[in-house]
Amino acid sequence: MAPDHSVAGAIPPWRLAWLIALKDLRIEARSRVVVYQVLPFAVIVMVMFGFALDDDGIAQRVAPGLIWLATLFSLLVVVQRSFAVEAADGALDALRVAGVDAVSIFLGKALAMAAQLVVLELVLFVTAVVLYGPRVRPGGLALLVVTWVLATIGLALVGTLYGGLTAGFTGRETLLPLLVLPVVAPVLIGATRAVESALGTTGAAVSEGWPWIGLLTVFAGAFGVGGSLAFGPLIDE
């Protein structure tokens, strides 16, 4: 194999991923699109759920599901944003030409996306507590945090994956929801059930939530590996 003389070839992949993640977060820090646009959107979605359900008892019961649904809708927006910043100046192509391997780009962008999603979900959780009134059980806190982290990783990986595919050319963005939502269904199921156990909204015990953690872990692992392999073919133009 020919020696890699590219600029990026001198930097180890994990460091490249980290740099890419920092770049994305820095862009967000400057533009504040997620903070000023996506967060309010997510909160409004939660309020809309309240209007549609029209029943405090039901809303409290299904609060975990509503949190994750609002997260999924926000995910679609965050993904589009993540790749819009690349498409604007052909930045993704520039990275590739400089020799950055697809895996680094994938993991780096997924990491930045996960960081933003984690904050978004925290806001959504607080909103849900305020609007619908569920309480956190002391025993459920660990489950809640673990679910929160693992589900977010899974969502960020899948979002980055299909976001890369559908980025750029006009008429492709509308494909994103169709591709992403079926794939993240296991996360929706698992995360919602786990949070229901953590909060006790459906009468489930905390212990019933942990098997779902297994599912979320497998999901994150599967798409971490599978996504790393698939990202290259998906973004190559």
Place this chain on the structure above:
Amino acid sequence: MEDAGFIIGSYVVTFGVIGAYAVAMLTRARRLARRVADEDKPWT
């Protein structure tokens, strides 16, 4: 036969959909074939 409607309906749906798909595909292929040189059709 009770509920014959559902049962006959299932068969109609099944073969109706398949038939419509097959017809659409074949006619489209026929139209396309006119625009393509014979050497590109290894099955003829």
Place this chain on the structure above:
Amino acid sequence: MSIPPDDTDITTAGTSSAATRLLGTLVVVGVAWLVAFGLLFSPADRDQRESVRIMYVHVPSAWLAYLAFIVTAGASALYLFRAAHSLVWDRLAGASAEVGVVFMGITLLTGMLWGRLSWGVFWTWDARLTTTAFLFVTYVGYLAVRRLGGTHQQRARRSAAVALLGVLEIPLVHFSVRLWRNLHQESTVARPDGDVKMDGLMLFSLVVGLVAFTLLYVWLVIHRQRALVLEDAAEDHGLEQALSDRRAEAALPGGR
């Protein structure tokens, strides 16, 4: 390159060949047998009564839908992982996917009709039905990805990756739905594939259905794949035509 036949030539055969005509005849015979046995000769079931007749089209459809999925996934892998990256595999994957979507739609529709008849409900959230619905949607997404444009190889790479991600996704969906439904302690959930005890004639009808549908699948996929060859060739021809027109333009006196 020979001159393509002009549009007024109505004798071009399209995607048919001697082999497909033979296969097509077998398909028609098989389907006729299926309808005869399914609707007339086979007896009613003891428990499900006449509604079991829907099984003779529903089960073969489901079988083909899953077979088509496996073929698409396998062809996608063969495209991606073999050095030649032959478009033959890509077209097979695409053809099988499209045919698969058709069968999956039929599976879902007949399943709903059976459910309505036997149990009064169009839909239950059991793992198999839900997974089939997800497979359907995933396929529709795959077909949409195939239409994103670019060169044939770009299309092939993208779609192959998407198909293989689907292989990852479907078992996860199935497993999570199954875990989820177990929470609801469902006892004897009516599943369209039944745990129907089939006697000789019923079993025979089902086998006729499976054979007829498999032949049908092969026939459809052969035609669809050939149609894809034609589509790709027409696109290439169109591109070459446009390029040579452009060159001819540039060569004209007074041209650029």
